[in-house]
Amino acid sequence: MSDSSQALSVAQRHAVDELLRITPVIDELGALFHKAGEELYLVGGSVRDALLGRLGHDLDFTTSADPDTTERLLHRFSSAVWTVGKEFGTIGASKKSNGHELQIEITTFRADAYEPDSRKPIVAYGDNVQDDLVRRDFTVNAMAIDVHSKAFVDPHGGIRDLAAKVLRTPTAPEISFSDDPLRMMRACRFAAQLGFKVDPVTFNAMKAMHERIEIVSPERVRDELSKLLLADAPRPGLNLLVASGLADIVLPELPAMRLERDEHFRHKDVYEHSLTVLDQAIALEKARDYKDGKPNPHHQPDLVIRLAALLHDIGKPATRGLDGDKVTFHHHDIVGAKLARKRLRALHYPKAVVDAVGQLIEQHLRFHGYGEASWTDSAVRRYVRDAGDQLEHLHILTRSDCTTRNARKADTLRRAYDELEARIDELAATEELKSIRPDLNGDEIMTILGIAPGPQVGRAYQHMLSVRMDQGPLDHDAAVAELKRWWAAQPHPDAG
Known part of the structure; x- marks a missing residue:
């Protein structure tokens, strides 16, 4: 047979x-x-x-x-x-x-x-x-x-x-894609979900007609992109999205990462690196959802981590430069977060998704300071507080962002992050890191200082929060003493 x-x-x-x-x-x-x-x-x-x-x-x-x-x-x-x-x-x-x-x-x-x-x-x-x-x-x-x-x-x-395992249109693809241009994005989604190839005639029509996707509503484009990313293996679908030209319209930041390299700009392929980070993030997303050594049968693919992994380096094209012989991408995390938020809003993603992805991209380089120097408990607390409810996502993204082929370097980064997670767990066991608050709340601050609501209360609150980060929890008397010490050092326009 x-x-x-x-x-x-x-x-x-x-x-x-x-x-x-x-x-x-x-x-x-x-x-x-x-x-x-x-x-x-x-x-x-x-x-x-x-x-x-x-x-x-x-x-x-x-x-x-x-x-x-x-x-x-x-x-x-x-x-x-x-x-x-x-x-x-x-x-x-x-x-x-x-x-x-x-x-x-x-x-x-x-x-x-x-x-x-x-x-x-x-x-x-x-x-x-x-x-x-x-x-x-x-x-x-x-x-x-x-x-x-x-x-x-x-x-x-x-x-x-x-x-x-071939995708082909029932009628001429030019007719099919003219009737509904979103079908071109569905081809990319099915390439990801089913592992199918697009036949050459259909692919050529996609390339020739890719600009017609502009007439499709952002919501329908967003939904197809999300389904593609939530597949077990999004890479083939994303490659097709780029090769067909559709990404130039719906997600132009993705093909823009295919930076040209020459004798001056020698660096890893940012586009391929981003797809590898996405692959690794998906594997970690699943691995970290195990319970008692078994995969969670109710595991659901995580759109936030997949968007963040794909887009974490989209700020690099705009920030690429040279420092002597070294290629630099200074502040690509900040620039990338702004670009990601702008693109996701244009695609009408929910605000919660936009904010979470932007935050993860903005913070994805924070860990690298840990590997270079020992962090104080205060620095660990700030890392956790700044991550907020995205901490688990940040763990996955940071670990996935290591794509080096240097086994020694990769092992060093992995062990450093293992150590950071262990320290987070130790502090969390005693300090409820994810919900750190000052040792004195706003009402207590006003009572102790004898002041009314206003900007001074906010400044006092932020100072006490900083103290909590730096020193850990204080007992009530020590917190009151610190607040009074800080207050005495502040300029008071109404004094003498």
Whole structure:
């Protein structure tokens, strides 16, 4: 048996096993729609994933029924029905089967398309599954199974492309990408999620049409980028994003890191370094989520650490310089944090994500001072306090940022960070480092000094916080004495 035939045979066995698992649900749905004189097909990603042996609990269907009819039929099938996607022809429902809650979405045969300058798709309903499938993004998502007859519908060779791990459009890619330019980014996402290659004709169309991605809303671009980054292996998808030119539009800071190197500027490839840091961050993200030596079965990919790892050096192109024969990137952490915040805001990421990623990039070099000189307990406290709720992310990013091939240097950095984490744990055990506060609060400061609320209270508070960082916790009497000592040394405009 040839490799391709064997792959097809495995895919077909997977599909049978997966479909048997959900047979009670699809049989009930099939009978319901058939009795109403409507066609119903399991479609798209659900069929693809069934063939790959990874069908989840989200099932996608397409139907000849209009949305009102679909809604009416689903109310007979489930008590949990929702219509948030009805304007796009989609009705949803949930149903328990074999102990699992299945999420079901049924969409009327349709074709989404864009006007040349529109950011929103125009929804047009169709009247047959063949026309629905030809307008889907890739052949591997353009397969369907008739829920009533169990007939397999594959007019564009999707199962063969699935076996060959190739992404190809059902129609000419120029037509497909013109209808929905976001499909070009989906190709990058599937390259990451599935490990598939884009066929040459499709890739050439992506390169030729990459600027059309500009008409797609920032939210849709953001969601595709996030899905790509949350894949187990984002690197192939990111490489495709850059090679196609799409990154020049949606994330220009990424290709900008491919700095030219010559006899003057000899340094590691910043772009490749960043992808390696991302790879290492993902491995650490998973490794640090172990419990009792076993991986956490509920582990979720971490978008913040992955964005920070990818973008941590985006300030280098703007800060590259020479100091004698040495290449420098002075303050690239500060510049990079500003660039990252600006880009993530443009992509409409939530403020919490923007702030966290910016903070991590801004602080990712802090540790290197530890390896060069012994830190006091005060410095360790400040490191923890400044990291705040991003401390675990900072641990991962800092460790991942070591990509040197010099085994001795890498081991020295690893041991230094092991030591820093151990010191953090020791101090945390006695001082609650993550929530360090001064030994006196604002009300106590005002009472002791006999002053009203105002800037002086804030300055006193900051002084006592600095003392807490430098000296650790003080008892109440010592804290009061220190506050009075500081206050006596301050200029008082109203005095004498």
